[in-house]
Amino acid sequence: MTAPNIPLGNAGNRSERAIISVRNLVKYFPIEAGFLRRQVGLVKAVDGVSFDLVEGETLALVGESGCGKTTTSRCVIQAIRPTSGQVLFQMDGTPAVDLTQIDKKALKVARRNIRMIYQDPYSSLNPRMTLLQIIGEPLVINRAVxxxxxxxxxxAELLRMVRLDPGAMNRYPHAFSGGxxxxxxxxxxxxxxxxxxxxxxxxxxxxxxxxxxxxxLLKELQKELGLTYLFVAHNLAVVKYEADRVAVMYAGKIVETAETEALYISPKHPYTEALLSAAPNPDPDTRNRPRIVLTGDVADAGNLPSGCAFHPRCQYAQDRCRRETPELVNIATAGEPAHLSACHFAKELELVGIDVAVREVSNG
Ligand SMILES: Nc1ncnc2c1ncn2[C@@H]1O[C@H](COP(=O)(O)OP(=O)(O)OP(=O)(O)O)[C@@H](O)[C@H]1O
Ligand code: SF4
Ligand SMILES: [Mg+2]
Known part of the structure; x- marks a missing residue:
């Protein structure tokens, strides 16, 4: 089955070409129990995720802990194999390849072009290796030098690129701060x-x-090197400065995608509204509105609620929400950049966002 084409929206002066297209990505982990480790259920960590990563853009993937952000990222790079779905990767005029289907050799080539940076700079660097060995390892393994x-x-060139002294290449990670x-x-x-x-x-x-x-630094490097970023975060405040577009995830699905400013000013999913309500708000008109407190826990990926998985925590939930799972659909008016929401009432609800003036100021 081919997934519907995801509208990319207005990519400004960036290319409109999707360098990575994720289609109907699914990753289920078995829940096993008993001495014989029989499968008694499934953790639906990623449950039908589709998005396009446009060349030169920063797409942020945002949501609370456990919503499936890391699993999605790891499936994109094939660090774990998805249960189903496609990850189409297209480089400089070559035909797109589905990373879930290609052999090890082709995957190795693709992985040279898609790299990950992890959360913890303490555990992700081997303490017994010098900077030369740490930074040089991928070059040596791939015979690139x-x-x-x-x-x-x-x-030395790479150290200068990240604004560190090349003279430090024979030192070990413990000599450096977290940043x-x-x-x-x-x-x-x-x-x-x-x-x-x-x-x-x-x-x-x-x-x-x-x-x-x-x-x-990440922004500067993006400009200098023409990089494309998939930027994973649990906090909308962080991505405001970084992202061109934002995809909000809840319980293994994307529930809203839009250009960053549109998503902040005019959210179209109650979950996004609640996340924004918890973020610092510089807008005097809406700053003092009552905060939306999300009651209950994040949906359990091993036992998802029926219909819209957000319904037990949604202040706007109706009967329909408990029965029918909403599709992620484009609700933008014709000619406007794409704005996708997976809420039955996305067009009717008047949701409150926050001002993004700070973003404009900070961008100078
Ligand atoms: N190897 C695994 N086996 C079983 N369940 C897993 C495995 N990896 C992840 N999960 C489950 O899948 C769900 C999604 O996890 P994931 O790590 O992708 O979330 P996340 O959004 O990155 O969360 P966080 O913000 O805490 O990093 C969670 O319920 C998690 O417990
Ligand atoms: S579909 Fe219903 S429960 Fe889900 S976000 Fe929309 S109003 Fe809330
Ligand atoms: Mg994670």
Missing amino acids: KGRAELEERV QRQRIAIARALSLSPKVVIADEAVSALDVSVQAQILN
């Missing part, structure tokens, strides 16, 4: 000159002031 001199030259370690992880991710970088909560473990520095 000839000899020691070329390796050192490339590692510096994340720069080292970024240098490693960039060593093979990838096209796409997946950053999974790349700043969550850092102090707020350091977070801003790393976010700025």
Whole structure:
């Protein structure tokens, strides 16, 4: 079955070409019990996710803990194999390949172009390796450099790229702060000159002031190198400065996708409204409105509620919501950038967003 084409929206001066198209991605983990480890259920970690990652853009994937962000990212890069669905990858005029179907050799080539940065810069760097070894490892494994001199030259260049002193390449990670370690992880991710970088909560473990520095660095590197980012975060406040478009995830599904400003100013899904209500709001007109408190826990991926999985926590839920699962559909008016929502009442509800003036100021 072919999934419907996902409208890309207005990509501004970016190319409209999807470098990665995820179609109906599903990842179920078996729940096993008893001595014989019989399968007694399924954890529906990712349950039919589709999105396009447009060349040169930053798409943020946002949602509470356990909604399936990491599983989605790992399925994109094929670190884990999805249960079903397609991950189409298309580079510079070559035909798209489905990463879920290609052999190991072809996957190795694709993985040179799609790299990940992880959340914890302490555990993701081997403490017994020098910066030269850490950053140089992908270059050596992929035979991308000839000899020691070329390796050192490339590692020095990468260290300068992340604004670290190339003279430090023979030191070990313990000599560096959290923010510096994340720069080292970024240098490693960039060593093979990838096209796409997946950053999974790349700043969550850092102090707020350091977070801003790393976010700025990622933005600068995107401009310099023409990178495309899939930026995973649980917090809408962080992605406001970083993302061109946002996809909000709940219980293994994308429930809303829009250009960042449209999503913040005019959310079209009650879950997004609730997430925004918890984010700092600079708008004096709506700053003092009552906060939407999300009661109950995030839906259990091993035992999802019927119909709309958000219904037990949704203040607008009706009978229909308990029976019918809403599809993710484009509700933007003709000619406007795409705005997708998976809510039966997306067009009727008047949801409250927040002002994004801060974003414009910060972008200068
Ligand atoms: N290997 C696994 N086996 C069984 N269940 C798993 C496995 N990996 C993830 N899950 C479950 O899948 C669901 C989605 O997990 P995932 O790590 O993708 O969420 P997340 O959105 O990245 O959360 P967080 O914000 O905490 O990182 C959760 O219910 C999780 O417990
Ligand atoms: S479909 Fe119903 S329960 Fe789900 S978000 Fe919309 S109003 Fe709420
Ligand atoms: Mg995660």
